[in-house]
Structure formats: structure tokens, C-alpha cells
Amino acid sequence: MNVQVVDGANGFVGSHLIGALLARGDEVIALARASAEVVRRRVADALRCLGFEESLAGRLRVRRLALNEPDLGLPVAEVFAEPCAYWHTAALVTFFPRREEELMNVNVAGSANVLATYERRARPGSRYIFIGTAYQCGLGTEGRVPENWPAHAPPDRFRNFYEYSKREAEIALARSRSVREGAVLTARLGVMVGHSQTGRALTDYGLYDFLRVMAFFARRTPGERVRLPCHPDANLHLTPIDTTVSRLLPLAAADLDRPVFHVVNGETVPVRDLFEVINARLPIELVPATPEQIRDEPFNRFEAVVNMRAKYTATYFRHHYDFEWRDRAAPPAVTPAVLDRLVSWYVREGLPE
Secondary structure (H helix, E strand, C coil): CCEEEEECCCCHHHHHHHHHHHHHCCEEEEEECCCHHHHHHHHHHHHHHHCCCHHHHHHCEEEECCCCCHHHHCCHHHHCCCCCEEEECCCCCCCCCCCHHHHHHHHHHHHHHHHHHHHHHCCCCCEEEEEEEHHHHCCCCCCCECCCCCCCCCHHHCCCHHHHHHHHHHHHHHCCHHHHCCCEEEEEECEEECCCCCCCCCCCCCHHHHHHHHHHHHHHCCCEEEEEECCCCCEECEEEHHHHHHHHHHHHHCCCCCCEEEECCCCCEEHHHHHHHHHHHCCEEEEEECHHHHHHCCCCHHHHHHHHHHHHHHHHHHCCCCECCCHHHCCCCCCHHHHHHHHHHHHHHHCCC
16 A cells, blocks of 8 residues: 555654655655645655655645545545545644634544545545544553543543543544444554654654743753652653654554554653753753642742743643553653753754744
8 A cells, every 4th residue: 555645744743754655655645734835845854854865755745634624625536546544643732721622623523524534535445544642541540551442531631632632533533434444543652752863853842842941941040940740750751753653654554453552662751861861951950849849848939930831741740651552563762862862952953042
């Protein structure tokens, strides 16, 4: 199956996925709201990040995507002319409040429209790949999170509405004809970060949003000590973009014994180690603290301000995560050297002036 249809082509995961597919020699149809020029430029950047020739972006077919229109506004006879692998990477990623309606429109209603269009139009022999997040588990982090279809939970059982919207999209997918026919792969990703060998990152989300906030305060008031509330065993499943894509490609083409995979490694990054690397690269001292320690010694004014600014991303430090995982889907573990490479590149080249 050499025809690959990728929506969300202008996004971090989508653009790098397209780059790897083009480098493999596949025919790729990229779907995005952005113009063809913008998409090709974004894919060219991803190709360069992955170590491939930027000129491969010239082979890309780009078509306009509208998640809220019938048949996604696509020339369906062209897009679905042959059996394909359809990659649904398009999503709104934000942890900030007051975006609930937009998150539901894009990540739930939009995903439902993508699936419905695929089921109406895709040729026999096609496969549907849904890019999800391992953190759709929400606050249910006691024990190992299984690789199975989730049950409904109310929004207050999640760290943010983004997680809730991705859970709801999975629930709808689980009920689909494509799942019953065994034509679906759900790939739940970890915390997406830059290239494992260079540290280069073409995104400002997740870890990088936290780094940006810490850098702002470190440069404004160097040398300050800041405690952040953390689980005693707080950890993160950081997944570099290059190694993640390298796992997704063979996984999508394989015979699968079940449809849900966590694309993470069981060897995680302790938040304490992350703080040590940040402290070595920025003039700030981040200290993990338990809620009990903060209760006994409340934040000073500076700590309170920093915690307020970082609260939407730092909430992930308050949990210990244990996702079921398998070798065939697991990117290599992020070693201390890779972690330092990721942080130091962003501090050196990714931060705004």
C-alpha cells in the first residue's frame, strides 16, 4: 500500500510523518487548511530535520482540508482513487481554558467527519490510522494504563479539555465499522519532542511551552529558586519525533493483533532529571516539591507567579504514569544525553529573543 493520505499535514507530527513517507518513496497526498506553499515549506523543514533532501517536498500532492464540510471539502475521487493508508493526525492541541467548544469541534466532531468520509469513500484494502495521545487516560493513572478502548469519563477527570476531547474521539472510533473490520490502528503518542540526535524541534507545544516560561523568568530574575508541585515519582514519556515516526511507519503496515498501541518506551524521564538539565542550561533552580512540603512552606511571591504561568503544562508533573507498551511500538528510551540535547538546543536556538 504505497498511497498515503495524511491530514494535519502542517502540524508537527503530520509534517515529519510525510517527510519520512516521501523519503521511503511512497506517494503522499497531504491534506491541510493551509496553502500548498505553506505545507510544502513545512514538510521541507521536517525533511531537513530528519536528515533527508528538502527537494522531496516537491513530490507532494497537497489538497485543501475542511473538517466541518461534507467529504471534508476534498476531491474525493482523486484522494481515494486507490486503496490507501489514511493518517488522521489533524488535531487542536491546547491546554488552555475557554477553548472547549473549539476542541470539541475539531477533535471530536472533526474526527467523526474524517472517519465518516473515510468509510464512505476509501477503497477496499485501505487502513485508517488515528494519532491519539497516551494521556487520554486523564487522571486515571493509578496502575498501568491498558492498550484498550477507553470508557467515557466526565471532563473533570482530565488534566485539561484537550485530553477529554481525544478520549471522546477514541470512543467514537471504537464503535465504527472500520474497527469491526480490523482496518484501524490507534497510535497513542507520548510527549512529543524534537530530534533525538540533534535536539532540533519544530514545535513550541508541551515541554517547550514549559521551557519558554522558565526561560522568561530565569532571564528576568536570574538565580531564583522555584519549587513546583510534583508527584514523588513524577515522570514523563518523552518521545522524539524521529524515533516516533520510525516506529509508526512499520506499525501502520503490520498485521495487528489489536488496534490500540502506546507508542512510548517504558523507561521514562524522571521529572527530577528534567529539572536538573534545565537548571544546568538556564539561570534558575527548579526544585520538585510534594504538596505536603508546599503546604508546610507556602510559595513566596515569585514562586507563586511562576507556578501560575506554568500551571497548564506543569500539571503533568503531579502524576506518575505507567502505560502498557510493547517493543514493536516503542521508540528508544530518552537517555540523559538525549534529554540534555533536547533542552540545550531549544534554550540555544528555539527560544524567542
